[in-house]
Amino acid sequence: MITDQERRLLEACTLDAPWELVEHFSRTPRWRPEDVNKGADAIAERLRALGVPCTLHQPEIYLSIPLSASVEAGGVTHRAKPPSMSLSVPGGRTGPLVYLSANLKALRSYSRDVQELFGGSIASEAEARAKVAGKIVVTEGFGNPALTSLIEEWGGIGLIACNPGVDIHWGTCTTIWGTPDLDDIGRKPKIPVVAVNKPTGEALIAVAKAGGEATIRTEMLEGFFPQKIPEVRIEGAEPDFVLLHGHYDSWDVGVGDNATGDATMLEIARVLWANRATLKRGVRICWWPGHSTGRYAGSTWYADAFALELDANCVLSVNCDSPGCRWANSFHATTTMSETAKLVEGAITDIVPGAAFKTKRPNQAGDYSFNNIGITSFYMLSSTMADDLRKEKGYYDVSGCGGNIAWHTENDQLEIADRDNLLRDIRIYLLSVLRVANANLLPYDFVATAEEFAATVERYTKAAGDHADLTPSREATAAFRAAVARLKDDAAAGRVPASRANELMKRLARILVPINFTRTPRFAHDPAFTAPPLPGLAVASELPRYSGPMLGFAKTQLMRAQNRYVAALREATHLLG
Ligand SMILES: [Zn+2]
Secondary structure: OOOHHHHHHHHHOOOHHHHHHHHHHOOOOOOOHHHHHHHHHHHHHHHHHOOOOOEEEOOEEEEEEEEEEEEEEOOEEEEOEOOEOOOOEEEEEEEEEEEEOOOHHHOOOOOOOHHHHHHHHOOOHHHHHHHHOOOEEEEEOOOOHHHHHHHHHOOOOEEEEEOOOOOOOOOEOOOOOOOOOOOOHHHOOOOOEEEEOHHHHHHHHHHHHOOOEEEEEEEEEEEEEEOOEEEEEEOOOOOOEEEEEEEOOOOOOOHHHHHHHHHHHHHHHHHHHHOHHHOOOEEEEEEEOOOOOOOOHHHHHHHHHOHHHHHHHEEEEEEOEOOOEOOOOEEEEEEEOHHHHHHHHHHHHHHOOOOOEEEEOOOOOOOOOOOOOOOOEEOOEOOEOOHHHHHHOOOOOOOOHHHOOOOOOOOOOHHHEOHHHHHHHHHHHHHHHHHHHOOOOOOOOHHHHHHHHHHHHHHHHHHHHHHOOOHHHHHHHHHHHHHHHHHHHHHHOOOOOHHHHHHHHHHHHHHHHHHHHOOOOOOOOOOOOOOOOOOOOOHHHHHHHOOHHHHHHHHHHHHHHHHHHHHHHHHHHHHOO
């Protein structure tokens, strides 16, 4: 049910300012450092013209900008694009080609699981090493970070990712999240990586099968660059705030990814600023650089620079990427943590009654730079094409632009944006933010989170068979579930004041989000590949695969991870008294 106050703000939304920004960005590429800064200036100018005060931060962040690439094989020079953070080899690197057949279902996977990536085509890691060492690998897919790190570990000297269509997609190949620190820098890719289109890929696979060789050439611009971050701070009656954020740097002019998101945040800034006197909590709105060429370096800098403020007062992070795209009328892939699943379902179905709606767990991607601090988060990509429509169009699966395969190519132009869908998605984002910013009692359900944990522990217990005893995890989860259910009831009945319950829920997130999404400590940043649910405990499900000393190592890892998990859940239970 939409309240009168919500309706007033929703009806205040128009397309005037947002569409003008989408049109402006459709003419201005935003991936070279100087052009990215011009993008920030464009946002700041428009905010000021709308009467919304804006701060421009200008950190130095580490970027890798692809300049050019090619692959030469069989006397033919093929067009290619190097993903950001590929090794720069302007003089070229030559080696024998080897073809690894990819599991096509895992094209978009950020997993390092060999089975998931290659299906049955590689039986073991030893086999992979024997095949790949000293060679340039050709495989289907996108030149993604997890894949690149595996090929490098197996001794491969280069990677050619054959994209599934006629276009070549830009991307990134590092597992490092944001600007590297001394602990991260060793993971920077040490091999050249390129993406090619399907016809080139087929030609190269044929060369590989004939035992031929290829030369990869990549040219990158890399280093620290000053990049601007526009930030709007709208204060509420209380110090706590919601962070709404998305990237404004893009591949080429990036309309669906992410000019439409930038426009969404511009309009929400305008409407909330005009109505700031009514806000219970503050709302901060940030536009990030360094998403595409710095693996989220903009949001990562903000997470680091404002870490202690975020820890003290941020109750929610909302990521805004690729809303308002052509043909995107489905909400079947809505990203949210468990505690906010009901909240986002309510917001989306209030704006779009009867919407096709389903939630999914946040990937380790998309400017989710706040997991290690422990902030409840939802959304990433927004509305998307229904699967049937995608299949009807013969589209393969991509990670943005509402499912339009113009994603990360020169074709992500004005036609990818859709006015009606954009206005609808602006309202969804606004309503979702408002319902947290103005709630007396935060509309979070941590019982759902506890139930997610219980289901995860159950799944790992079954998968581990006789190899592991997860009883301590199961017991700690049950105790926490009981404590958090009590808090939910007491808060609903007014036996615990809302202000106290809100503070407790904020503190719970600081414990539960890290344990469910990260392996490294708070205030660090996990690598950019898939973190399974309760990632520490996930090793339990791998135990049946191991034997000999490896089984002993894996069991040792699980014992430590279980200690971390149980201690965290005990701390959460204790917090609730
Ligand atoms: Zn994006």
